[in-house]
Amino acid sequence: MLAMLIGLPFTWIVAAFSNVNSPDWPSGFFLRRQSLSSIRSTASLKSCTLVLTPMSPLTTDDIRKVAALARLKVSDDEIGRLKQQLGEILQYVHRLDNVDTSGVEPMAHAVEVTNVFRADEPRESLPREQALANAPQTDGRYFLVPPILNDQ
Amino acid sequence: MKYTVVVGLEVHVQLLTRSKIFCGCVNRFNPDEPNTQTCPVCLGLPGSLPVMNDEAFRLSLITAMALNCQIAPFTKWDRKQYYYPDLPKGYQISQYDLPFSHDGWLEVADESGDAGGGRKIRINRAHLEEDAGKNTHDESGRGGDSRVDLNRTGTPLLEIVSEPDIRSASEAKAYLEELHLLLTYLGVSDCNMQEGSLRCDANVNLHIHGDGGTGDGGSSDGETVATPIVEVKNLNSFRAVETAIAYEAERQQQEFAQTGRKLGDPGVSKETRGWNADRNITFAQRGKEEASDYRYFPDPDLVPVTVHEEQLAAIRRELREFPAARRSRFIQDFELSAYDAAVIINQGEAFANYFEAVAQSCGDGKQAANWVTQSVLREVNERQTGISEFPIPADVLGPVLRRIVGAELTVKSGREVFDHLLSGYDDGIEPSGSRIASLIEEHGLAMTADTGEMDAAIDAAIAEHDRAVADIREGKLQAVGPLMGKVMRVLKGADAQVVRQRILDRVNET
Ligand SMILES: [Zn+2]
Numbered sequence: 001m002l003a004m005l006i007g008l009p010f011t012w013i014v015a016a017f018s019n020v021n022s023p024d025w026p027s028g029f030f031l032r033r034q035s036l037s038s039i040r041s042t043a044s045l046k047s048c049t050l051v052l053t054p055m056s057p058l059t060t061d062d063i064r065k066v067a068a069l070a071r072l073k074v075s076d077d078e079i080g081r082l083k084q085q086l087g088e089i090l091q092y093v094h095r096l097d098n099v100d101t102s103g104v105e106p107m108a109h110a111v112e113v114t115n116v117f118r119a120d121e122p123r124e125s126l127p128r129e130q131a132l133a134n135a136p137q138t139d140g141r142y143f144l145v146p147p148i149l150n151d152q
Numbered sequence: 153m154k155y156t157v158v159v160g161l162e163v164h165v166q167l168l169t170r171s172k173i174f175c176g177c178v179n180r181f182n183p184d185e186p187n188t189q190t191c192p193v194c195l196g197l198p199g200s201l202p203v204m205n206d207e208a209f210r211l212s213l214i215t216a217m218a219l220n221c222q223i224a225p226f227t228k229w230d231r232k233q234y235y236y237p238d239l240p241k242g243y244q245i246s247q248y249d250l251p252f253s254h255d256g257w258l259e260v261a262d263e264s265g266d267a268g269g270g271r272k273i274r275i276n277r278a279h280l281e282e283d284a285g286k287n288t289h290d291e292s293g294r295g296g297d298s299r300v301d302l303n304r305t306g307t308p309l310l311e312i313v314s315e316p317d318i319r320s321a322s323e324a325k326a327y328l329e330e331l332h333l334l335l336t337y338l339g340v341s342d343c344n345m346q347e348g349s350l351r352c353d354a355n356v357n358l359h360i361h362g363d364g365g366t367g368d369g370g371s372s373d374g375e376t377v378a379t380p381i382v383e384v385k386n387l388n389s390f391r392a393v394e395t396a397i398a399y400e401a402e403r404q405q406q407e408f409a410q411t412g413r414k415l416g417d418p419g420v421s422k423e424t425r426g427w428n429a430d431r432n433i434t435f436a437q438r439g440k441e442e443a444s445d446y447r448y449f450p451d452p453d454l455v456p457v458t459v460h461e462e463q464l465a466a467i468r469r470e471l472r473e474f475p476a477a478r479r480s481r482f483i484q485d486f487e488l489s490a491y492d493a494a495v496i497i498n499q500g501e502a503f504a505n506y507f508e509a510v511a512q513s514c515g516d517g518k519q520a521a522n523w524v525t526q527s528v529l530r531e532v533n534e535r536q537t538g539i540s541e542f543p544i545p546a547d548v549l550g551p552v553l554r555r556i557v558g559a560e561l562t563v564k565s566g567r568e569v570f571d572h573l574l575s576g577y578d579d580g581i582e583p584s585g586s587r588i589a590s591l592i593e594e595h596g597l598a599m600t601a602d603t604g605e606m607d608a609a610i611d612a613a614i615a616e617h618d619r620a621v622a623d624i625r626e627g628k629l630q631a632v633g634p635l636m637g638k639v640m641r642v643l644k645g646a647d648a649q650v651v652r653q654r655i656l657d658r659v660n661e662t
Contacts, residue, residue: 108226108456118203118205123177125190145297146298
């Protein structure tokens with residue numbers, strides 16, 4: 001299960017921790033939410049800031065919260081291990097704090113390419129058997145999942 | 153307790169593209185063949201990459217323009233993370249802080265129905281995202297597995313968010329109807345609510361006005377207080393929108409009277425409620441606060457999009473007339489009532505085109521509106537066809553009405569021609585201009601301009617009805633009836649009023 005988190009692209013993991021509602025959290029590592037009006041006034045990325053806040057240790061509740069958001073069940077043992085390993089990852093990321101970005105324009109993407117489009121032309125889809133092939137459970141027509149409460 | 157209902161609507165509309173937003177799977181409603189319209193991209197398989205459908209973005213721009221929105225020169229897509237079985241990637245590709253459009257408005261006809269007296273409902277933003285799949289739950293109560301169909305996953309979805317400018321349940325319905333009309337007019341969506349192409353959530357609360365200390369609710373210092381905001385999910389018909397908001401207003405009023413809970417009180421957060429269309433009630437859904445931590449961040453798989461003025465100008469040149477503009481033009485150019493104009497426009501673009509062609513052909517907009525909104529609409533509905541399959545095309549109805557306008561045919565005779573054209577069509581005779589002429593000839597419907605012919609018929613009738621003539625001379629004008637019947641049988645196309653007056657004149661002359 002740790003592998004599930006660690007195996008994700010680097011950005012995913014950080015994102016998973018970026019907006020969690022805890023005062024000590026390294027929040028807003030990514031583009032932080034700005035009021036819409038400020039974005040509209042410039043209508044460009046210039047109004048988005050990269051915010052890094054001082055590092056503080058992860059807590060058990062932090063791990064539980066992130067696990068709950070990912071619908072992962074974690075044991076107490078695992079929480080201890082995850083806390084340490086994810087803490088180390090975050091610490092590594094926080095080395096970026098040392099970079100002086102004062103004169104750097106924020107960017108929305110790592111490559112400076114825009115407007116990549118595809119023509120609206122349908123292509124063949126996968127046969128159903130192939131679409132369902134990796135599912136833990138199917139009835140031959142649908143993916144089957146544990147019951148979801150009907151109130152969502 | 154005096155209060156104002158405050159409503160903002162979030163509308164999700166599926167775009168009419170041929171393929172999905174990020175992959176080549178066909179974009180088609182197909183619940184009967186689940187999981188047959190998927191591929192590695194929309195299944196969220198590792199290593200697959202999304203590529204933006206240019207038509208989805210173009211339709212989005214068209215819609216934003218029609219909603220009078222500002223188009224952002226730079227826009228990007230973000231990942232909205234949540235874990236749900238109908239979302240195989242574990243995140244939805246959506247737009248967060250830089251939506252492609254914002255700050256527009258939609259004019260909604262005033263509740264009085266007055267032309268031009270509409271209210272502008274501001275649009276906060278419209279952004280482009282992907283739809284999720286569809287879960288079906290076990291309804292047996294035995295806790296069986298839920299079934300997931302991913303055919304819908306990746307359907308281009310436009311989210312249109314209004315400002316909380318709507319002030320009543322009926323205005324919310326009117327807003328949604330206007331939006332529905334606009335989107336179908338533009339051809340950006342089929343807006344089929346049964347199939348989920350158009351879906352609506354409503355944010356509802358009340359502004360309770362101070363009672364100045366009279367003690368019947370509200371704040372005592374004359375100020376206005378707001379009740380906590382409730383989001384009512386999945387309002388998927390016009391009726392549901394209207395009844396759910398009316399219900400919610402009533403419920404919030406009662407709740408406020410009991411608890412006094414206000415927006416902004418400690419521990420008061422936005423509540424999510426569902427709508428039960430069978431029982432006509434909203435119901436509390438399990439707390440979503442825990443789950444609504446979406447941790448947005450820019451999607452590294454999709455590059456941003458920049459929009460240039462030339463591109464917008466090109467789209468603008470191709471835009472069709474918006475329904476609201478056309479409605480105003482009909483009122484202006486054809487002297488229609490706001491009501492008639494709305495009836496015609498609300499039938500859709502093809503119907504409005506039909507009306508316009510008939511009105512131009514006969515030269516009398518009001519006459520055309522009367523026919524189109526009554527006889528034609530009734531027949532179209534009875535025959536359960538669209539106007540484009542209606543047997544009498546505009547270039548046949550136009551000449552019929554032109555004869556009425558030109559006093560060659562009475563309205564009554566015109567209806568007779570109309571009915572003969574339809575019944576003839578049902579017998580295999582195609583309605584046409586020459587068919588009109590032969591029907592008028594065959595049934596003697598031409599309006600008699602020849603007074604000699606009319607007088608001869610009247611004199612013959614007078615000669616046969618001594619008794620009636622005597623009665624008329626004594627002032628019993630209703631006795632003219634049998635005489636009229638006789639004359640009208642001879643002169644079928646004659647104007648009854650003219651004939652009546654002429655009979656009275658002749659009786660009194662002789
Ligand atoms: Zn696909």
